Amino acid sequence: MKFWPLYSLLCVMLFNCDSKEDTPEDNYIPIPYQLEIPVLFQTKLIDPIIPLSNTLTIEGVALGKRLFFDNILSVNNTKACASCHLPQNAFTDPNQFSSGVTGIPGNRNSMPLFNLAWNFDDKYFWDGHALGLENQALEPVIDANELGNDSWEPIEAKLNNHDQYPLLFKQAFGTETITRQLVTKAIAQFERTLISGNSKFDQFSNGTVNLTTQEENGLAIFMDEERGDCFHCHGNPNNPLWTDNQFHNNGLDATFTDLGFGAVTGNPNDNGKFRSPSLRNLAYTAPYMHDGRFATLDDVINHYSTGLTNSSTIDPLMKKVNQGGVNLNPQDKADLKAFLLSLSDPSFINNPDFIQ
Secondary structure, X not given: OOOHHHHHHHHHHHHOOOOOOOOOOOOOOOOEOOOOOOHHHHHHOOOOOOOXXXXXXXXXXXXXXXXXXXXXXXXOOOOOHHHHOEHHHOOEOOOOOOEOOOOOEOOOOOOOOOOHHHOOOOEEOOXXXXXXXXXXXXXXXXXXXXXXXXXXXXXXXXXXXXXXXXXXXXXXHOOOOOOHHHHHHHHHHHHHOOOOOOOHHHHHHOOOOOOOHHHHHHHXXXXXXXXXXXXXXXXXOOOOOOOOOOEEOOXXXXXXXXXEHHHHHOOHHHOOXXXXXXXXXOOOOOOEOOOOOEOOHHHHHHHHHXXXXXXXXXXXXXXXXXXXOOOOOHHHHHHHHHHHHOOOOHHHHOOHHHOO
């Protein structure tokens, strides 16, 4: 009898007497994912924001990509995240307003998705009302005019009853029980890999190509407070994000049907303010502005040149609003446009890691 405790321990260790043998999936440890961070980002920006509660793994990123492109998240299996965020358009929509499962257009232009891991205030949507990329991904699923579900419960049920997703979640997160929180964690992992940092201007900054004379002139106009005066909201060569990621009223309207940031803060001084989008990939992201009102980049440049509209909350950076704008001549406009287009990154929209 004195040998029984030792015998019991050996039985448990060697023969697993009372439990079934673990499967490989039970012991699977996801593999850390290494972001490919451009050299300019490493030298000019702080590290990307990766929550400790949702570190990147190869399995999590792959799962997020699959979910991003899968119509299963919509109420009638007809739409996916990618339906309104198309890779060939730098993950935005070429339509002024996107149409979800109802076919009814929304009232804001779909935002492009790239370099989200460097959105340092971690606020999302044009008005910044969602805090955290994981929380942002919760909303489209239950928006009546987007993916159209009344709640997350039927989506969780569909995924839990799927023939492949439970195992994929097991490998990514260690559980076959699929919840909305794990779905949005996976999607956020994929979205944080969407890094754009290989435009012609990036290559120029790295010393591998030269700009044309027109592009150089355009940069000078961009940085000149008496001409383009663009850099306050959209950065400079030391900010490869090409946005301050803050909220501004850029002189689109005298009054506001869409309060933007003001509806989030409740402060009337924020009415008509929207996030400054990145100037990267403008060659692919038309139409422009929060409501997609400008079909072309020329329209945007004309707005800042002669189309500014005064209002009670217009940003003080719109210093020449009483003159209608910065009043660029035709050559300045052409040069500025050439520079802005040099910020577009064809390798981003053709990256096989980002395409279904």
